[in-house]
Amino acid sequence: MLTAKKKTGLVFFPAFDWAISPTHPEREERLLYTQDQVFEEGLFDIEGITELKPDLVRVQDVERVHFCVPDVWNVTTESHFISAGGAKTTGMAVLEKEIDRGFALVRPPGHHAMRVVHGARGFCNVNIEAIMIEFLRAAYNIGKVAIVDTDCHHGDGTQDIYWHDPNTLFISIHQDGRTLYPGSGFRNELGGPNAAGTTVNIPLPPNTSEEGFLYAIKNIVLPILDDFKPDIIINSAGQDNHYSDPITNMNFSAQGYAELTSLLKPDIAVLEGGYSIEGALPYVNLGIILAMAGLDYGKVKEPKYNADRIRQTQDVTRYIEKTAEKVLTMWQQREQIKEELQGIKKFDERPRRIFYDTDNIIETQKETVRICHDCGGTIRIDSSTDQGYHILGVHIPINACKDCRETGYQWYESADAKGFDMVFLQDRTEDKYLCRKFK
Structure with missing residues (x-):
């Protein structure tokens, strides 16, 4: 055998x-x-x-x-x-x-x-x-x-x-x-x-x-x-x-x-x-x-x-x-590349347009990450589509430092119905997920 x-x-x-x-x-x-x-x-x-x-x-x-x-x-x-x-x-x-x-x-x-x-x-x-x-x-x-x-x-x-x-x-x-x-x-x-x-x-x-x-x-x-x-x-x-x-x-x-x-x-x-x-x-x-x-x-x-x-x-x-x-x-x-990308900025932004070919959706996204030398950095994603919702997603990484975690909660708590249909938070430091819906 x-x-x-x-x-x-x-x-x-x-x-x-x-x-x-x-x-x-x-x-x-x-x-x-x-x-x-x-x-x-x-x-x-x-x-x-x-x-x-x-x-x-x-x-x-x-x-x-x-x-x-x-x-x-x-x-x-x-x-x-x-x-x-x-x-x-x-x-x-x-x-x-x-x-x-x-x-x-x-x-x-x-x-x-x-x-x-x-x-x-x-x-x-x-x-x-x-x-x-x-x-x-x-x-x-x-x-x-x-x-x-x-x-x-x-x-x-x-x-x-x-x-x-x-x-x-x-x-x-x-x-x-x-x-x-x-x-x-x-x-x-x-x-x-x-x-x-x-x-x-x-x-x-x-x-x-x-x-x-x-x-x-x-x-x-x-x-x-x-x-x-x-x-x-x-x-x-x-x-x-x-x-x-x-x-x-x-x-x-x-x-x-x-x-x-x-x-x-x-x-x-x-x-x-x-x-x-x-x-x-x-x-x-x-x-x-x-x-x-x-x-x-x-x-x-x-x-x-x-x-x-x-x-x-x-x-x-x-x-x-x-x-x-x-x-x-x-x-x-x-x-060396990492040092050049980080520079002296506090935040870095990445605008994108994403096509959902299976469902025929076009998403417009602006992603902001806090520049950090101690962790992966908290991320803020402003996302909307041509046929659906306008949302904000905040991601706090699993090994987030104190400053990144505080920034994440500030982004989440300051978002309101004037700008978004719903706001999400992933806090991986506590394995916690929050969502506020305005519509």
């Missing part, structure tokens, strides 16, 4: 009652074929690979991360609570040492959901990784967290949530935003002035194959992780870099994903995208599971796999090598 070198837990949640439409790429079959493959290959007969049942997250878990407008119930369904709960269950099992590693194979996905939520973006309503991470911080007092997002689309929601958090390293490897939704994730997106450098973007050109992805992991991601020394590593395990995916332009394979996982050694993986439902996902997930368990994945191959046909060009190789040099240089200069 085979025995896993690393005890690995799997959570499945296909979300039978949630779909954007019956024929949409993000639908329940994404996981049903993988479930069938796992059972057919007898993975649960391997000692040390076990199935975990997802719990639900609570409203409080969502409110640690998001300002949901007008409230959590209006932007989520039960499926979102179970999907995020599957990630939470996986994280708890790892922290309780019931398993060494865990993979939450759940939907709906989450990495495009930002701190403010007026609706769905990129098939995402709430950010399931962030909800899991902030629950683990509250329950187990973990400190430094690294998130490595390997979805083909830039994880702009996760980046937004942790933009000002110096204790969360967010690395995204994705298809160049000039060629794919959401059009972000460029090298100069480094994080806010109090956390400059802890956001790392690695945009790869279309038609990158496993050679390019694995080069980026070995030569950029692993050295940065070694420097950062996180307490836990999370992989946002999107699988739409696969050569057969219908909505992207990359040339990764199941073998490549398995080797990536073997190199990265994530404590927790959470499924994100991946829309080649029959030709890729069952094989990619099988390879990832075997790699997480420390088992041989050498025979995992898609039916039509041909390495020569998907090999990247020399131009792509040279481009990725130059990208690696530039990204590592910015990482090494992060303290």
Whole structure:
């Protein structure tokens, strides 16, 4: 009988009652074929690979991360609570040492959901990784967290949530935003002035194959992780870099994903995208599971796999090598960049327009962060949409200093009905959430 070198837990949640439409790429079959493959290959007969049942997250878990407008119930369904709960269950099992590693194979996905939520973006309503991470911080007092997002689309929601958090390293490897939704994730997106450098973007050109992805992991991601020394590593395990995916332009394979996982050694993986439902996902997930368990994945191959046909060009190789040099240089200069961004200002502002492509909403946002040398800085977000509410959200970080905490409460208490429909406060120092509604 085979025995896993690393005890690995799997959570499945296909979300039978949630779909954007019956024929949409993000639908329940994404996981049903993988479930069938796992059972057919007898993975649960391997000692040390076990199935975990997802719990639900609570409203409080969502409110640690998001300002949901007008409230959590209006932007989520039960499926979102179970999907995020599957990630939470996986994280708890790892922290309780019931398993060494865990993979939450759940939907709906989450990495495009930002701190403010007026609706769905990129098939995402709430950010399931962030909800899991902030629950683990509250329950187990973990400190430094690294998130490595390997979805083909830039994880702009996760980046937004942790933009000002110096204790969360967010690395995204994705298809160049000039060629794919959401059009972000460029090298100069480094994080806010109090956390400059802890956001790392690695945009790869279309038609990158496993050679390019694995080069980026070995030569950029692993050295940065070694420097950062996180307490836990999370992989946002999107699988739409696969050569057969219908909505992207990359040339990764199941073998490549398995080797990536073997190199990265994530404590927790959470499924994100991946829309080649029959030709890729069952094989990619099988390879990832075997790699997480420390088992041989050498025979995992898609039916039509041909390495020569998907090999990247020399131009792509040279481009990725130059990208690696530039990204590592910015990482090494992060303290200098942070000093320059902070300057002598008391506050820094970031105006934005955000498009909710799934729900066709346009949000106008002005974010203000207090410049602070002692913590991540209190954040004030003035947000309105073309068809909904005008809100103020105030976020006080979990390690906030006295001055930042006082500033946060001043912002919250001084806001009134003349300017806003509702005002929210996340005080992570006390794990407290407040809301005042004027309309």
